[in-house]
Amino acid sequence: MNGPLRVVPLGGLGEIGLNLLLLEYGDTAIAVDCGVMFPDEQMLGIDVVIPDFTYLRSLGDRFRGIFLTHGHEDHIGALPYALAERDVPVFGTPLTLGFVRERLRERGMSATLTDYADRTHAIGPFTVEPLVMTHSIPDTVGLAIRTPVGTVVHTGDFKLDQTPLDGRPSDIGRLAELGTEGVLLLLSDSTNAERPGVTPSERTVGGQLDAIFRGAAGRVLVTTFSSHIHRMQQVIDCATRFKRRVALVGRSLVTHVGVARELGILHVPEGTLVDLGPAADLPRERVAYITAGSQAEPASALVRIAMDAHKQVKVAADDTVVLSSRVIPGNERAISSLVNHLYRRGARVHYDRTTAVHVSGHASQEELKMVMNLVRPQHFVPVHGEYRHLVRHIALAAQVGIPRERCHLMEDGDVLELDGQAATRGERVPAGRVFVDGKGLGDVEDLVLRDRRHLSADGLVLAVVALHPRTGDLVAGPDLVSHGVMAEESNPEVLQRAREAVLEAIGSINPESRTDPLEVKEQVRRALRRYFKRFDRRPVILPFVMEM
């Protein structure tokens, strides 16, 4: 025996996103998921955050495969970076692999992708069986992983939706069987460990959407996450029922809808979809839009629509806008401002505060306790949550009788070693966030992974502008400071010309958007990125827009 089994979370435990969990036994290591995290306001200028691969790299050819639970960005987004480190096989369900394939294709990459929806797969000492689970994206699975020291059950992200749109509820029966056979370790989703009761079914949103469509006079616009195929299905069903055609606004929406239709997961009657051009010519009560921008991202379709700055889609009095998505923490103010702008256009607006137009994809306390009761694990590790969620999840475990010493509160980089009897802590491994700047530049050369050292090597440019909060007039700046970008930066002319580029970019923003700091920030950033690209430099750009 080459034990123990090592459980090594490299992301997702203690902070949100970045999900990446390693299981090691003997000379084999496999990963569950490989996700990104979206930058918060402390990380201006950063496009995306990926897990620290230092430890993964140190495993060398012992690292032999990645098993994906579902197709959300915080579970698959870092895959291209991981595969650039080491080209291991990737296992997923059809929709998950469909999304992965698109993501790789955009970057000119390929990989060995295996559909494991209905099969178990063995890699070295690990045999991995997918378990059907319901979540806010179709084709989600949990995992039962047989190891020489016992079975590991990983729920993935899940809820126990009894009336899912695809008619495939979470496989509670199989969880019970595994529990009867004996489970060494349960890893379970902690996202909603603070929420009492049971998470409502996705189908409850359909009733709300039906009422909204029924009462809608003008256009209807619905925004949701572009991967939320079942939510889109319900919007499309409503539109069809009320004789509206559907237009999609946003590149990733179009991509995801394409993938899901091709796989037969999203059902769109012929003649339902319409392009944006013809959609604008339809009578207002005959069209519905599904748009990106649920988090009020600065350059997103919905923000531009709300600012009356979108070329093809307008919102006017008596149109209806539905924000059918959760507010990701940190985005509250931006979304609140988006809603204010939509009201200024005269729209009727439905959002979490006013209408039950969104439900969570994560299990609440009663569901979490049920899963623990079914699986009856020897050991329990709460995953997928901030520290407080992990603490609350362990409190739930205590309620259903799992002894405290068998619950392990792990954070990223912690190591748990299981030999079938005892559980001990191993030495911590490097883990954390790595910042990537330069997403979406489109070719494989640009897929430059910039970790801390690279980042300092490429330097940073800081741009400060002060705008009048009402008129958007430039009050002070732009002031630029660059650090470590290029030898020429001591030449004042380089920064002077950069300053001019920023001024020009601000000048070209339409008047209404000029009072939106996020939009200005985005434009300043683009202008500087373009400018420095001339010198073949890609510094981290930190735009700072002050209202005064």
Added chain:
Amino acid sequence: MNGPLRVVPLGGLGEIGLNLLLLEYGDTAIAVDCGVMFPDEQMLGIDVVIPDFTYLRSLGDRFRGIFLTHGHEDHIGALPYALAERDVPVFGTPLTLGFVRERLRERGMSATLTDYADRTHAIGPFTVEPLVMTHSIPDTVGLAIRTPVGTVVHTGDFKLDQTPLDGRPSDIGRLAELGTEGVLLLLSDSTNAERPGVTPSERTVGGQLDAIFRGAAGRVLVTTFSSHIHRMQQVIDCATRFKRRVALVGRSLVTHVGVARELGILHVPEGTLVDLGPAADLPRERVAYITAGSQAEPASALVRIAMDAHKQVKVAADDTVVLSSRVIPGNERAISSLVNHLYRRGARVHYDRTTAVHVSGHASQEELKMVMNLVRPQHFVPVHGEYRHLVRHIALAAQVGIPRERCHLMEDGDVLELDGQAATRGERVPAGRVFVDGKGLGDVEDLVLRDRRHLSADGLVLAVVALHPRTGDLVAGPDLVSHGVMAEESNPEVLQRAREAVLEAIGSINPESRTDPLEVKEQVRRALRRYFKRFDRRPVILPFVMEM
């Protein structure tokens, strides 16, 4: 007749805070409230935001008095700045005036303060009658203002708490009488216009606190707003009941408790309060703390306690922490991080997600509709809310039969003219936010009002540091850029020495706090403020802490 009556909101309509509403008739203008707004993340380096007084100034000696509805900062905080413009009499209830008096005393100012709790007061054509209302601070009033063209009712901030702690429910009977007499205009609180039903009574929090105290093994710490006297009363009552002494942590808490006790509004049995030193020596189950820092402000008591960086107050395993306050939008991430840190200390934590330890002080939809039904105004203007709240409040008015053309959606700077028959819009007046930097420096000379022009004249200093997110080690920077601060700034030595001051400040932060960007930001800012004070300069300081 010198009409019309002009209604001129200079703050509080369309954004949160800054409440300041003018009523003008003939040669007399009076103000209702005069508040500040707290800066958001777009306004780093700014201490406080006050309304634009340009229009107020233009009124000259026509401006003759300020009537305060209650003692919250967003209603009284800008008073010192307004009184510096023009020393007009100020009317308020005893607690409100008590808070105002403290605030003026700290700045070495005085003013003509008149208690109008039980009396009407006439100024020119206006006769102002206070109406008892319940809110999250005692001694709150609404106003009935008689004018030559009709009666104006202003609710102030309110809820219809049927079991308030002081036994004085909102004066619904008087609202009904006024409605019967006939009301020209109702101005009503829109904060919770999105919230269905009725806001729970303050007393419901007492039951939750009782259960928490009953089950608490170690210390109990409760944080709430320092002006929330009734919440503190309930904490003190619980502490007394469970034989704990009470220690206050935070300067403004101590001040507010002092004022409220002196007025007989807060009842603290002799021997209950204890200083921090002796409190630390008491058995853990014999002490309760009331602490500032409910919004996880960087330098606040509770944040320092959570980071284990408070000299006199510690939180350890099995202590209990109660966050008995709402999350002000924009602070979600900071508060979430605070909760994570408290859990790391081993504390039991109660907050809005887990326990009903807070209720709002603002009326929900059923209460708002009731007030409209009682007052039956000819015209209605929703106040105190973002644009979306004002829109929703008008939708409620429609439900109770106020015709749409008599509902006026006004934003700051809009003017409504009422002649008793018609309502027309006047020409807009200047309104908006003015930034103040340099709060709390303690003497009247420092009460420098820095509007946009002054701000640009004093210049700004931007400081960028990059820290490792786990270790808090300095990865890059400090980089400084100054703009318009002083002639010497072209001398590299000035900034070089400023850089050293920042380095030193970062070095003196304790290791755990060094991973907290907000704390680092605060320390960087203090160091630079101190440094530039040597040169008699007070630039706006924008610290920028990046994790990488």
